[in-house]
Amino acid sequence: MFKGMYNWIDERLDVTPMWRDIADHEVPEHVNPAHHFSAFVYCFGGLTFFITVIQILSGMFLTMYYVPDIINAYYSVDYLQHQVAFGVIVRGMHHWGASLVIVMMFLHTLRVFFTGSYKAPREMNWVVGMLIFFVMLGLGFTGYLLPWDNKAYFATKVGMEIAGSVPWIGGYIKELLAGGTIVGAQTLTRFFAIHVFFLPGVLLTLLAAHFFMIRKQGISGPL
Amino acid sequence: MDHNQQHETSHKPIKRNEMTRRQFLSYTLGGATAFMAGGAIIPMLRFAVDPLLQKKAETAFVKAIEEKDVTKEPKSIDFKVHQVDGWYESDPKLQAFVAKDDSGKIFALSPVCKHLGCTISWSGEEAPNLYHCPCHGARYTKDGKNLKVAPKPLDEYQVKVENGWVYLGPLESNTRV
Numbered sequence: 001m002f003k004g005m006y007n008w009i010d011e012r013l014d015v016t017p018m019w020r021d022i023a024d025h026e027v028p029e030h031v032n033p034a035h036h037f038s039a040f041v042y043c044f045g046g047l048t049f050f051i052t053v054i055q056i057l058s059g060m061f062l063t064m065y066y067v068p069d070i071i072n073a074y075y076s077v078d079y080l081q082h083q084v085a086f087g088v089i090v091r092g093m094h095h096w097g098a099s100l101v102i103v104m105m106f107l108h109t110l111r112v113f114f115t116g117s118y119k120a121p122r123e124m125n126w127v128v129g130m131l132i133f134f135v136m137l138g139l140g141f142t143g144y145l146l147p148w149d150n151k152a153y154f155a156t157k158v159g160m161e162i163a164g165s166v167p168w169i170g171g172y173i174k175e176l177l178a179g180g181t182i183v184g185a186q187t188l189t190r191f192f193a194i195h196v197f198f199l200p201g202v203l204l205t206l207l208a209a210h211f212f213m214i215r216k217q218g219i220s221g222p223l
Numbered sequence: 224m225d226h227n228q229q230h231e232t233s234h235k236p237i238k239r240n241e242m243t244r245r246q247f248l249s250y251t252l253g254g255a256t257a258f259m260a261g262g263a264i265i266p267m268l269r270f271a272v273d274p275l276l277q278k279k280a281e282t283a284f285v286k287a288i289e290e291k292d293v294t295k296e297p298k299s300i301d302f303k304v305h306q307v308d309g310w311y312e313s314d315p316k317l318q319a320f321v322a323k324d325d326s327g328k329i330f331a332l333s334p335v336c337k338h339l340g341c342t343i344s345w346s347g348e349e350a351p352n353l354y355h356c357p358c359h360g361a362r363y364t365k366d367g368k369n370l371k372v373a374p375k376p377l378d379e380y381q382v383k384v385e386n387g388w389v390y391l392g393p394l395e396s397n398t399r400v
Contacts, residue, residue, distance in 0.1 A: 054263055061267045065309070072310060079310035084273045086266035093263070 025215070030222035042219070044108035049207070051101045058094040059196065066146065068192035070185045073148035098140055105136060117220040125213040132206045135199055142195040148188060156183050156191075280307060282393035288321055290387045293329050297322040297345045297354075297365060302391060319380055319391055320345055320354070322365065330399060331380040331391050336361050338373040368400040376400045 029035045031042040065080035080087045118126035145156040164174035179186030287302040297320040306313055319331040336343050341358035354363035362370040367377030381392035
C-alpha cells in the first residue's frame with residue numbers, strides 16, 4: 001500500500017531524485033566503524049543531532065502542561081512530573097538530553113579539531129558549528145530557569161551577575177536579559193520565549209547551514 | 224528493497240520462500256529503528272493524551288438555598304463548587320435556576336444553553352415566562368423544554384433536600400420533559 005502511495009506521488013512530483021540527494025550518499029571507509037572501530041568518533045555529530053531531535057520533541061510535549069508564570073510554573077512542572085502518565089520520562093528525556101547534547105557536541109568538536117577537519121575549505125562550517133555551540137549553551141541557560149525552583153532561580157541570578165560583569169555595558173545586558181532589575185515574572189516569560197521560539201529558530205537555521213555545507217563539501221579525508 | 228525484489232522476480236521463475244540477505248537486513252534495521260523511535264515517541268503520546276484518561280472527579284452535593292426561599296417562579300442562585308484543574312485548584316461559582324413545580328417538587332436547571340453553550344436568563348420583556356438565550360434567541364419553558372433554536376432541553380442538577388436546605392449535585396439530562 002505504501003509503495004503504491006509512494007509511486008502515485010512520485011509519478012506526479014518526481015521526488016525520488018530529491019530523496020536520493022538527501023539519503024543516498026557514500027560513507028567513506030575511514031568514517032565507517034564497521035571497517036575501523038575507532039571511526040566511531042565520527043558518530044558524535046549525528047548523535048548530537050539525534051539528541052537535538054529528542055529535545056525538540058520532548059520540549060514540544062512539555063509545553064502542553066508547562067506555564068511560564070511565577071505563580072504556576074513550579075506547580076505545573078510538579079503536576080506534569082508527578083500526576084501525568086510518563087511525565088517523569090518525558091521531562092527526564094528533556095532534562096538528561098540537555099546535558100547529553102552538550103557532551104556530544106563537545107566530543108564532536110574534539111573530533112573535528114583533532115582530525116583537522118576545520119581546515120580549508122571547511123572553515124565556515126567550523127564557525128557555524130561554534131555558533132551552534134553558543135546557541136546550545138543559551139538554550140541550556142534559558143531552560144534552566146523555567147521550572148522556577150530554588151536551583152533555577154539562583155543559577156539564573158549567578159548567570160545575571162556574570163553577564164553584569166561585562167565592562168561598561170554589563171549593566172545593560174543584565175537588565176535586558178532579566179527584563180527588569182530583578183529576576184522575576186518578566187525574566188521567566190522572557191526566558192521562556194527565548195528558549196522555545198528565538199533560539200530554536202536560530203538553531204534550526206544554523207543546523208541547515210551546517211548540514212548543507214557538509215553535504216556540499218563532503219567528509220574530510222583520512223588522517 | 225523494491226529494486227532487489229524486481230530483480231529477483233524477473234530472472235527467477237521458481238518461487239522462493241527464503242528471505243534474501245538484503246531483506247533480512249532491512250527488516251532488522253527497520254525493526255530496530257522502529258523500536259527505538261517507539262521508545263521515545265510512545266511515552267510522549269501517552270503523556271499528551273493523559274487528560275482523556277485521568278479519572279474524572281465526582282461532583283459532590285453543595286448546599287445552595289433554603290427550602291423556604293424556593294418559589295414557583297424560577298430563581299437564579301449562585302453556589303460554589305470545588306474544582307481541581309490540573310495544578311490549579313479553585314472554587315468557581317456555578318449558577319442554577321431553582322423553582323418548585325405545581326406539585327411542590329423542587330428542581331434546578333443549568334443556565335447553559337443547549338444550542339451553543341451561552342448563558343440563558345429567565346423571563347423579561349423579550350420572552351415573558353420563558354428562558355431565553357441572548358446569543359441566538361433560543362427559548363425554553365419553565366421546565367426547560369426547548370421551544371426554539373436549541374436541539375435539547377436544559378440540563379438539570381440533581382437535587383437533594385435535607386433539614387430545610389436544598390443541595391445541588393451533578394448535572395444530568397432533563398428528566399421533566
